[in-house]
Amino acid sequence: MKTITTRVEFLAHALAIEEEAAERYAVFADQMQVTNNPEVATLFREMARLEDEHARRIEEMSGDKPLPRIDPWAFDFGDAEPPEAVDYTATHYLMTPYQALGLVLNAEQRAAEFFQRIADGDGEADMRRLAAEFADEEREHVERVRRWRGKYPPPEPHWDEDPDPPNELE
């Protein structure tokens, strides 16, 4: 994060984070739709919408000035993956809303921490203020997702057991 020092750099990173999150939730929503898990599909679809909204807001903040285009691997997230992205191997076709929201919760938490680190860092003051606002917002999401998850029961012990074997297609 040493290299995120200006407002445009920060916005470019924030945009990438939100876009990746939106994209991934959209993929997960499709996965659940394809594997007939409509409840979790709807949930991921909603998350994709929220993250996308967030991304559009960031774009607006950047005004007319286009953000620098950074190759996906050249971002400085302090990790290979952007903080708010849920690992591709984390989903399961039988997963319950409780589990799905658990993944979301962790992601929001990682995002909040990421933004907070920048707010606490030594970049431009203007940028740090913005990062602090983002961190607050993510913490708010964390709480909201926690409440949301509270509406669902935790999974049964053998939630991933399937009496049917996988299909052979080709």
Added chain:
Amino acid sequence: MEQLSTRQAALKPKDYKSDNKPVWCPGCGDFSVLSAFTKAMSAMTLDPERVAVISGIGCSSRIPAYLNVYGFHAVHGRALPVAIGLKITRPDLTVLVAGGDGDGFSIGGNHFLQACRRNVDITYVVMDNQVYGMTKGQASPTTAPDWMRSKLTPHGTRINPFYPLVIALASGANFIARASSNDPNGTARVIAEAVEHPGFSFVQVLSPCVTFRPEQRDWKKIVRPAPVAPTADPAVAARRLMTDDNFFIGTLFKGGRAPFESGFAPRAEVAGELERSFGLTA
């Protein structure tokens, strides 16, 4: 920050996706590889219509239809020759090949060797999950000999596994790398590098099959970047592979062989020219 490029974003990664929804199991590493393809293409600002992705058969080989580029979903094991025929006659296109370890190293194994040798300027991405996903979990060439979870080989294969990077190097591939699906951005970078490197580029992506090899979810804890820069010296690359545990990630080898040149430039037949050899000698 390594590069702060100001290239205008023509297309975002998701613009390289088609409207088809993957049939893969949620959690499959191939989702990440799909994302890496789109990121690499977006980063290289490729025109989707100038890209062709060719595949064989298997879960991983379903990838072309999920992309908004030209694709060919061919038969099991034969993606490389399809791609080679295309690239030789359409050098203007960016041609990638995608598939699984069974498709590429078993039924298509000889094409892999010959493609490395021929060094046509294409990029081959193998999603290696050490299993045949599509046919319900049989051992593949890269499966460990003592893996006993397949009904067809209940005592393990008890035969030596295939080391794709070693084979690629020995056969003459001009670019050799390993990536991991738990890092789609890193995978995208390697794919972009592979595409930009002339000649035949080979990328092995460790891509878990969560259905038949659920333990592969733990690969993300084992994989790590190789602590060395790519080499152009095959001997150095070979030495490194001697101590490779199959979980080092990164570009191993960037060779300097000139890619295969065919001189393809079709023209209409000049009437009579070819007939001369049939005329009588007098």
Added chain:
Amino acid sequence: MTAGGILLEVAAQAGYHGIMTRSSGPQIRGGEAAAMLRISTFPVESHADVFDILVGVDWLNAERFRAEIPLGPDSLVVGDLDGRPPAEYLATGARLLALPLSRLAREREGGRENMVALGAISALAALPRGLFEGVLNALLGRKGSEAVVSGMACIEAGAQCVAGESGTFALAPPAPTRGAIWNISGNEAAGLGAIRGGVRFVAAYPITPATELLEWMAPALEQVGGVLVQAEDELASVNQLIGASFGGTPSLTATSGPGLALMTESIGLAVASETPVVVVDVMRGGPSTGIPTKSEQGDLNIALYGLHGDAPHLVLAPLSVADCLFTTQWAVHLAEKLQTAAIVLSDQSLGQTRALIERPAEVAFVSGRSIQRTPVAGYQRYALGGDGVSPMALPGTPGCQYTADGLEHAPSGTPSSRAEDHRRQLDKRRDKLTGHDYGDHWALIEGDGDVVVLTWGSSLAPVREARRSLAGRGIDVRIVAPRLLMPVQPARMREALSGASRVLVVEQSHGAQFLHYLQAFYPRERGYESLAQPGPLPIRPEQVVERFNPRGSR
């Protein structure tokens, strides 16, 4: 072999027609070999029932060729004074003419027995000797070179020593005027047809007897900016074609039975993905490695039925050496136009026979592959409707990206296992072939007698020969030889066979594959008679004649 080539070329320059086939022993180098020529005042495509002259330059193991070289009481066996022609040849009643071939060669510097023998043949057949010099010059190098001088001296000596027999087998003077003459093999003709048809990419794996087609094409393709790739195997060859064709380049491969067997899975892919490809199968004796150097029409079944699933495709067969050009060119045109796979069934006897033919007229087929050149909203690669041929977008065309698929698919190309999609795409792939008008090219029909011979491919040549001979005995035979074997043309066949009292099916296959095909697709109330014989021996005209005019009758 060299002497045979010289003789054929001289005959051509003298204005005659002719063919040359060859046969050899099992050795890779050296060993016995026979060059078999027929020289004639009219166009010929096969050997006659007997040879007039058999010249033995060396009789070692020559009995191997006995079955391929039938002789009769009027035949002449020419050999060296010291040689011993195998008894089998003389047992035919043929007369022996012993000449000092070897002494005459020894007496001339650099002299060779085969040249002395050539001289003897030229005198027996009354061929103009002056022509040999030009041919030797072209073949052996510069004018006046030692080889040419000694060659001519030997030819002269050979001619002198049969002076007493001169003209025994004299040919009638050739027909006075005719167009340009080509000296060409079926393999070369097929290669030229491919290039004329627009083929610019060939990927192939060497195999007897198709290799020469590839050897001709490699440099020829270079002349038109095309490429021949020697692939690692036939699986790679056919798939490279599919890739090149997907990119828009008409593509072809040549192989023989074993290679065709390896290719069949991907020929099915070409059919399902509607990617034009052409596979020329120069058939040899089968099954398995079989008899690689000899001809047989045994791949008909695999060509017709070898693909898995319901996979309608084109199967064509050239009818003569010269026709290898037309049929291959036509096959390329049809594959491109109908976006499917075409298998061309040539064979060793067509492919490796050298024939003197009149320069074939150039044909140009109008319209090639239907291509989607401009962006279109909601492009569907496998769109239904019309004649079943849907415009193909080539990579590079913006807005038309699609994935070609061998999985059954919806019109968009997206995989689909729905009954409806399967049925519609099956219909599409069938109807585009059956609905096409193939015109008169579908078959060769000669004569209108009410006895009919139905044959195909290289078996046509002896049948035609038989027809000539039967005509001389007052029997008018009608020949029907389809060039297009798939899709079948029931209405046209019905018309071609109308009024037939007998239909004899002639083919070079042990299992009577052609007969069974006819029975399945062209059933005939009065049935078919069959003359089916396996390779390696060619069908002799006399075998056909026998069926209509048995010895002893009349």
